[in-house]
Amino acid sequence: MIKRNYLEDLNNSKKPFIIYRSNKGFDLYTDFSKKIILTKKNIEKFINQSTKLKSKNKETDLFIGFFGYEILNNLIGIKVKKQKGLKFPKGIFYKPETKIKLPNKLNYKNLGIVRLNKLFKININKSSYKTIFDKFKKKIKSGETYQIKICTKYSNKGKIDALDFFCRLVKSNMAPEAFMIKDKDYSIISCSPENLINKKNDFITTKPIAGTLKKTKKLNRIKALAFFKKNIKESKEHNMIVDMERSDLSKICKAGSVKIIKKKIVEEYKDLYHYVSLIGGSLKKNTSSLNIIKSMMPGGSVIGCPKISTLNLLNKQEKESRNIYTGSFGYIRSNGDMRFNIIIRSILNHKNNSEISVASGVVIDSKAAHEFNENYIKAKALMDLYK
Amino acid sequence: MIYIIDHKDSFTHNVVHQFENYDNVTCDNYNEIDEKKLNKSKVIVFSPGPGAPKDYPISSGIYKKFKGKKKIIGICLGFQQILHCEKGKIIEQKKIYHGYQSKIKVTSDNSLFKKNRKFNVGRYHSLKLKEPFAAKNFEITMRCAISNVAMAIENNKENVYGFQFHPESFLTENGNLLIKKILSA
Numbered sequence: 001m002i003k004r005n006y007l008e009d010l011n012n013s014k015k016p017f018i019i020y021r022s023n024k025g026f027d028l029y030t031d032f033s034k035k036i037i038l039t040k041k042n043i044e045k046f047i048n049q050s051t052k053l054k055s056k057n058k059e060t061d062l063f064i065g066f067f068g069y070e071i072l073n074n075l076i077g078i079k080v081k082k083q084k085g086l087k088f089p090k091g092i093f094y095k096p097e098t099k100i101k102l103p104n105k106l107n108y109k110n111l112g113i114v115r116l117n118k119l120f121k122i123n124i125n126k127s128s129y130k131t132i133f134d135k136f137k138k139k140i141k142s143g144e145t146y147q148i149k150i151c152t153k154y155s156n157k158g159k160i161d162a163l164d165f166f167c168r169l170v171k172s173n174m175a176p177e178a179f180m181i182k183d184k185d186y187s188i189i190s191c192s193p194e195n196l197i198n199k200k201n202d203f204i205t206t207k208p209i210a211g212t213l214k215k216t217k218k219l220n221r222i223k224a225l226a227f228f229k230k231n232i233k234e235s236k237e238h239n240m241i242v243d244m245e246r247s248d249l250s251k252i253c254k255a256g257s258v259k260i261i262k263k264k265i266v267e268e269y270k271d272l273y274h275y276v277s278l279i280g281g282s283l284k285k286n287t288s289s290l291n292i293i294k295s296m297m298p299g300g301s302v303i304g305c306p307k308i309s310t311l312n313l314l315n316k317q318e319k320e321s322r323n324i325y326t327g328s329f330g331y332i333r334s335n336g337d338m339r340f341n342i343i344i345r346s347i348l349n350h351k352n353n354s355e356i357s358v359a360s361g362v363v364i365d366s367k368a369a370h371e372f373n374e375n376y377i378k379a380k381a382l383m384d385l386y387k
Numbered sequence: 388m389i390y391i392i393d394h395k396d397s398f399t400h401n402v403v404h405q406f407e408n409y410d411n412v413t414c415d416n417y418n419e420i421d422e423k424k425l426n427k428s429k430v431i432v433f434s435p436g437p438g439a440p441k442d443y444p445i446s447s448g449i450y451k452k453f454k455g456k457k458k459i460i461g462i463c464l465g466f467q468q469i470l471h472c473e474k475g476k477i478i479e480q481k482k483i484y485h486g487y488q489s490k491i492k493v494t495s496d497n498s499l500f501k502k503n504r505k506f507n508v509g510r511y512h513s514l515k516l517k518e519p520f521a522a523k524n525f526e527i528t529m530r531c532a533i534s535n536v537a538m539a540i541e542n543n544k545e546n547v548y549g550f551q552f553h554p555e556s557f558l559t560e561n562g563n564l565l566i567k568k569i570l571s572a
Contacts, residue, residue, distance in 0.1 A: 143464075143513035144437050146485040236486035239509065243398055243486070243556050250400035255407035260557060306397035309437040364483040 002100060007108040011163045016183040018064055018094065019166065020331075021176055025103045029064055029096035038067065038091030040074050046093065047290045053334035064331040065093030066181070066188070066343060069322040072298040078311050085321035086350045088186065104174070110164035116386045117158030120356075120379075123320055124152045126372055132317060133368040140364050145313055147240055148304035149359040152375050153320060154383060156354050162187030165347065165385045173270055173381070177341035179329055188324060189385075190346035193274060196299040196328055197340040199292065202283040204253065205261065206245050208301040210238040210361075211275025215268075224273040225266045233365045234275060238264060242277050244300045244307065251295040253281030289332055299342040302326045302359060324348050325357035347382055356382045390428035392417055392446055394436025394464055398511070401555035402434055402462060408563060409570050417443060425449070430458040430570065433465025435553065439514060440464065440471035447472050458546040460569060463512055466549030470540065473525060476517035480536070484510035488558040490532040491539075498528035498541055499568050505532055509558025512551060543572065 003009070010017055010030065017030040036046055050063045070080045071090040124132070129152065136148050166180040166189045175191035195207045211234040213224050228234050242260065249258045258281035267274045283292070303326065304310035325348075330340030348355050358378040360371045389406050391414040393399040403414045413424050417436075425431070431453055433446055440447065443464075450459060450472045461469040467477045487510045493500045516537045520527070525547070529539035540549045548569050554562035 140485075141479050141483065141513055143439060146437075146511055146513075239486035239488070239556075239558055240511070243401060243509070243511075243553070243558075246557065247396075247398045247400040250404045255404045258404060263557075300397060306395065306437050308395045308397075363485060 002102070004107060006100075007106065007163060011108070011161075011182070014184070016094070016181075018096070018182075019102065019180045020064070021170075021174075021178040022101070025101060026106065028100045028102050029060070029094070029098070030100075031097040032094040033097050034095035036063070036065075036093045037089045038071055038093070040071065040090075043071055043075060043091065044290060047293060047332070048288070050093075050332040051289055051334050051336050056333075056335045059099045060096050061334040062331045063093040063095055065091065066324055066327055066329040067091045067293075067297065068324050068327040069298060072327055073311060073315065075297070076294055076308075078308065078315065080315045083321040084319055086323060086348070086353055086355065088323050088348065088350045091327070092183075106167045106170065108163055108167050110161045112161065114159050114161050116160065117156050118386050120154040120156045120383055122152060122154050126369075129372045130368045133362060133366075133371065135317075136313070136362045137364070139313060140362070145310045146305050147237060147361055147363045148310050148313060149302055149361050150371070151314075151318060151322060151325065151357050151359040152372075152379075154356045154358075154379050156386070157352060158354070159352050160187070160347075160349050160354060160386075162189055162349065165189045168385055169382075175269065175345070179341070186348070186350040188329075188346060188348055190329070190343055192329070192341045192344050192346065193269070194299070194301065194342045194344065195339070196342050197292065197296050197330070197338050199283070199336070199338040201337070203280060204249065204283055204292065205278055205280035206249065206296065207276060207278045208241045208245050208299075209274045209276050210234070210241045210301055213273040213275075215271050215273065219273070221266050221268055221273065228264070228266065228275045233363060237361055237363055238275055238277070240305050241301045242279065244305050245279050248296050248300065249279060249281045252283055252287045252292055254284050257282040289336060289338065292338065297328055297340075298326055299328065302342050302344055304361065322357060323355065326359070345378065345382065347385070388413060388424070388428045389430040389432060390415075390425050391432040391434055392420065392449070393434045394443055394446070396434050396436040396464070398553060398555065399434040402432065405555040405563060405566055406432065409567060417445065420445065420449075428457065430460065433459070433461040433468050435463035435465060435511065438464070440468040440477055443468060454547060455545040458570075459548070461549035462555070463551060463553060466540065466551050467514060467516070469547060469549045470516050470520065473522035475520045475522070477514050478517045479513060480515045482534070483513050485513075486511060486558075491529050491552065492532045493528060494530050495526050495528040495541075497526055497543065499543070499572055500528070500565075506560045507558065508538070508552035508554075508560070509556030510552045511556075515551070546572070
């Protein structure tokens with residue numbers, strides 16, 4: 001049993017720590033013996049060496065951290081021009097020496113008084129959103145992309161108590177890939193619902209989400225499924241992601257082994273329903289961790305399709321760095337097993353600057369006003385924490 | 388050996404796995420074509436991909452060089468690539484199909500497949516063939532059951548085949564069978 005006020009003490013100690021959703025509650029990682037800041041130069045070496053720790057059996061024989069959006073582009077040979085935004089590392093990984101299991105209910109109360117800034121700035125207003133939207137629609141008509149996600153960013157200045165934010169966030173939304181990182185000059189809080197890589201031995205799965213429905217009293221799982229099935233736009237987006245993820249897995253899996261394990265099912269969360277598929281396959285012999293990461297990242301469902309031409313279109317358009325947004329958080333164990341999510345529904349606070357990025361998809365039948373609003377709804381759930 | 392040219396698509400490796408059911412496959416990027424392996428191959432496959440056939444002149448060159456000498460199969464963009472080389476016009480269509488499952492029909496007596504057979508396929512295309520289209524030895528053998536848009540071409544004399552839809556998609560019924568039949572033709 002951990003002490004009642006363990007989290008409070010840890011938070012007050014200023015020691016960096018990470019919390020990641022587990023099957024039964026949360027895992028907390030701390031006492032970091034190594035911290036690796038990723039650059040274009042060291043990333044491949046880092047991934048290759050992450051599985052070369054001497055000890056391979058302990059629960060802490062792993063590197064945990066995140067890859068930002070830009071470095072994942074670089075890793076697959078896509079350039080991102082210089083962008084504005086926070087000067088934040090492209091990726092950071094830690095080697096923990098302590099792992100502690102936490103229950104579902106996190107016991108932490110913020111007692112220190114932090115005055116929160118409620119006001120947010122948005123980087124793209126409705127009319128410039130419409131302009132970008134129309135431009136991308138033309139690209140869909142000409143076949144350069146089939147689906148593309150426009151990112152908008154909300155930002156503000158001010159101190160936050162990341163642990164307090166995280167506890168409140170998971171109380172209202174127990175997302176299966178929720179995590180937080182707290183380090184000296186930055187913190188990340190996320191209620192990501194989406195697993196990108198789950199690799200155990202030579203079996204790998206990915207679990208894309210395409211389609212979200214807000215819960216109401218009239219809805220249940222069966223009705224939600226009927227809604228998604230009837231909604232041709234949602235179905236088409238989902239189909240596209242399923243075929244794309246099958247193809248990404250096929251790069252590294254044995255021929256004939258890639259299967260849709262759960263096809264277009266509805267998963268129920270506290271406030272919403274997700275339209276989800278689970279796809280898996282058996283890895284080819286001697287597939288390296290680097291190869292797996294390059295094949296799967298950045299996760300297609302939050303980029304669009306086809307991945308490379310869509311990434312190029314996005315990078316040409318976007319003036320501000322996505323930083324962590326649509327990157328991946330997770331761990332590589334020294335035995336080669338991995339778990340990574342897609343970083344969405346997240347707050348990055350760096351030197352007391354917060355940013356919340358959100359995106360929604362443009363397909364041929366999308367409407368600009370609707371998608372702009374969807375983005376706002378997604379961001380609002382996080383901005384509400386500042387109240 | 389089957390040589391697949393990847394037009395940087397996010398579905399190409401589904402195509403690779405589908406063909407690997409029947410033979411060894413090499414798949415290279417459009418920008419990194421291996422001449423030696425290409426020359427050695429028995430079958431060339433043009434993958435799906437973004438954009439239009441005019442964006443991929445190297446593939447057009449390969450088509451013209453090997454037509455009649457090797458079996459050539461095109462999928463989606465690859466299908467349009469073949470048509471483009473055969474002087475067909477590829478144009479934008481009003482209704483766009485991305486991730487769409489629709490019914491198509493075998494419309495020709497000369498097809499490897501049975502006339503009037505209908506089945507569901509997965510479609511991902513912004514562009515289509517402008518008709519009328521005519522080229523020597525080519526026949527349009529499948530069409531969309533609703534809009535009549537060309538869905539497959541066959542040239543059984545020179546062994547050229549193409550599908551506008553995606554036989555490798557999970558939305559396509561009996562996709563493996565289609566490929567098997569074409570490969571053994």
